[in-house]
Amino acid sequence: MTSGFRPGRTVKFMIPWSVPVGLVILWQLLAHFGWISSRILPEPAGVIQSAIRLTESGDLLRYISDSTSRALVGLVIGGSIGLVLGFFNGFFPVAEKLLDTTIQMLRNIPHLALIPVAILWFGIGEESKLFLVALGVFFPLYLNTFHGIRSVDPGLIEMGKVYGLRGWTLFWKVILPGAMPSILVGLRYSLGIMWLTLIVAETISSDTGIGYMAMNAREFMQMDVVVLSILLYALLGKLADVLAKGLESWCLRWRVNR
Amino acid sequence: MGKAVGIHLEIRGLQKRFGERLVIENIDLQVREGEFVAIVGRSGCGKSTLLRLIAGLETPTEGKITQDNIWVQGINPAVRVMFQEPRLLPWQKVSDNVALGMDGKTEDIEERTSQILQQVGLEDYKDEWPAVLSGGQRQRVALARALVSRPRLLLLDEPLGALDALTRIEMQQLIEKLLQKQGTTALLVTHDVEEAVALADRVILLEEGEITLDLPIPLPRPRQRNSTKFVSLAGRILDRIMQTSANESSRQVL
Numbered sequence: 001m002t003s004g005f006r007p008g009r010t011v012k013f014m015i016p017w018s019v020p021v022g023l024v025i026l027w028q029l030l031a032h033f034g035w036i037s038s039r040i041l042p043e044p045a046g047v048i049q050s051a052i053r054l055t056e057s058g059d060l061l062r063y064i065s066d067s068t069s070r071a072l073v074g075l076v077i078g079g080s081i082g083l084v085l086g087f088f089n090g091f092f093p094v095a096e097k098l099l100d101t102t103i104q105m106l107r108n109i110p111h112l113a114l115i116p117v118a119i120l121w122f123g124i125g126e127e128s129k130l131f132l133v134a135l136g137v138f139f140p141l142y143l144n145t146f147h148g149i150r151s152v153d154p155g156l157i158e159m160g161k162v163y164g165l166r167g168w169t170l171f172w173k174v175i176l177p178g179a180m181p182s183i184l185v186g187l188r189y190s191l192g193i194m195w196l197t198l199i200v201a202e203t204i205s206s207d208t209g210i211g212y213m214a215m216n217a218r219e220f221m222q223m224d225v226v227v228l229s230i231l232l233y234a235l236l237g238k239l240a241d242v243l244a245k246g247l248e249s250w251c252l253r254w255r256v257n258r
Numbered sequence: 259m260g261k262a263v264g265i266h267l268e269i270r271g272l273q274k275r276f277g278e279r280l281v282i283e284n285i286d287l288q289v290r291e292g293e294f295v296a297i298v299g300r301s302g303c304g305k306s307t308l309l310r311l312i313a314g315l316e317t318p319t320e321g322k323i324t325q326d327n328i329w330v331q332g333i334n335p336a337v338r339v340m341f342q343e344p345r346l347l348p349w350q351k352v353s354d355n356v357a358l359g360m361d362g363k364t365e366d367i368e369e370r371t372s373q374i375l376q377q378v379g380l381e382d383y384k385d386e387w388p389a390v391l392s393g394g395q396r397q398r399v400a401l402a403r404a405l406v407s408r409p410r411l412l413l414l415d416e417p418l419g420a421l422d423a424l425t426r427i428e429m430q431q432l433i434e435k436l437l438q439k440q441g442t443t444a445l446l447v448t449h450d451v452e453e454a455v456a457l458a459d460r461v462i463l464l465e466e467g468e469i470t471l472d473l474p475i476p477l478p479r480p481r482q483r484n485s486t487k488f489v490s491l492a493g494r495i496l497d498r499i500m501q502t503s504a505n506e507s508s509r510q511v512l
Contacts, residue, residue: 155341155343155345156345156347158315158345159339159341159345160358160359161315161333162313162315162333162337162338162339163338163358163359163403164335164359165358165359173347173350173358174347177347177349178349180349254348254349254350254387254388254389255348255389256387256389256390
């Protein structure tokens with residue numbers, strides 16, 4: 001008989017967070033007793049202090065909102081192009097024949113390799129960052145939407161047609177929900193790429209945003225602010241993932257007992 | 259709520275080729291209003307293709323299919339199909355699956371949906387996802403979906419093939435009861451001779467794309483499966499199927 005360890009609700013919530021929290025405590029102790037130099041890693045309390053300072057001045061909120069809006073606008077632009085093109089190529093074999101080879105070739109270019117091109121085309125303003133984010137999120141969404149459409153059970157489509165579903169109704173009731181699991185996988189990939197691209201783009205050239213905050217702080221040797229921006233990226237990435245997971249469990253709530 | 263009247267189906271000189279392969283050779287068939295015809299045959303004899311041709315899911319190479327003397331081409335809205343698998347939409351609740359493709363006022367649809375779910379004995383499951391149902395329950399939902407719009411012609415493509423023996427007999431009785439009530443014309447494709455004799459007014463044997471036996475079943479309903487007449491009819495059809503295949507294999511040896 002295995003009595004087993006049955007954690008309660010609070011404990012269940014705490015388990016995944018125990019490692020990061022433990023690491024922060026260890027880090028605080030090491031820094032506090034001077035085992036690691038503050039020039040290598042400032043103590044967490046210092047990071048928190050700088051966070052408070054930057055919040056009070058309003059800079060932190062502005063940087064976060066600038067970065068977030070860049071990320072989201074890029075996601076919407078690139079994501080919707082990927083979604084539409086994925087649907088289009090998924091439905092029309094002619095379109096797939098015409099476009100897929102091109103898309104596969106472009107996909108194999110690391111989109112970050114286009115940073116110099118983006119800067120020459122768009123300068124260091126908003127456009128170049130949006131371009132890079134949009135380009136980065138496009139491919140996972142395109143590929144997974146395309147795959148999702150193609151993998152919808154043909155038996156269900158046939159059934160829909162026999163039961164009088166045509167055009168848009170068939171799309172809304174059968175094809176889109178059938179492709180949804182795959183599309184959501186694409187979205188989660190895209191969210192990861194979205195932050196990655198934004199961090200790189202903001203670090204290279206920017207005049208606002210979290211990446212700018214980090215690079216600016218580096219010039220003034222403000223290690224605590226650099227660490228703060230890295231932590232912010234981690235938290236924002238986690239937040240995006242939680243939202244995507246929430247969306248997934250809502251959209252796919254019909255997948256009971258699986 | 260008038261009784262839906264079944265369609266008069268007429269098939270003339272029907273032929274279907276898939277590339278070089280001739281699947282339906284030459285079929286002539288008449289099905290009266292409200293008649294229940296079972297099509298039996300060995301696998302690969304073309305019986306599912308015949309059903310798909312009538313449903314409009316395939317286009318005939320030659321020949322005509324008319325319904326009430328009207329030539330139908332493409333998918334016919336008066337036809338409903340019950341497939342071998344339930345083919346329920348997993349992302350729609352049971353009641354929405356049943357109401358799929360129904361037109362009209364919401365209250366009207368709701369009323370008819372719950373009525374038919376009651377008839378198949380699943381009224382307590384109307385707000386469940388199909389994933390929680392058993393195989394037999396799913397096929398009952400599919401039956402409800404097929405019948406809720408009171409189709410004039412129902413095509414059943416081995417709908418009970420995947421069910422266990424007890425559930426299958428239960429489903430056969432349910433289908434018989436509901437179809438008689440609605441007066442729908444029905445075509446059932448099956449490889450189970452006993453099922454064909456239990457349900458149909460007429461049994462047709464399909465061999466290599468041709469009708470080789472057309473046998474009326476003049477037994478009163480509900481039918482007793484152990485009655486002498488039932489057993490002898492089923493035996494006759496089965497013998498006929500086995501005999502031809504025996505001839506064929508001996509021909510191949512010679």
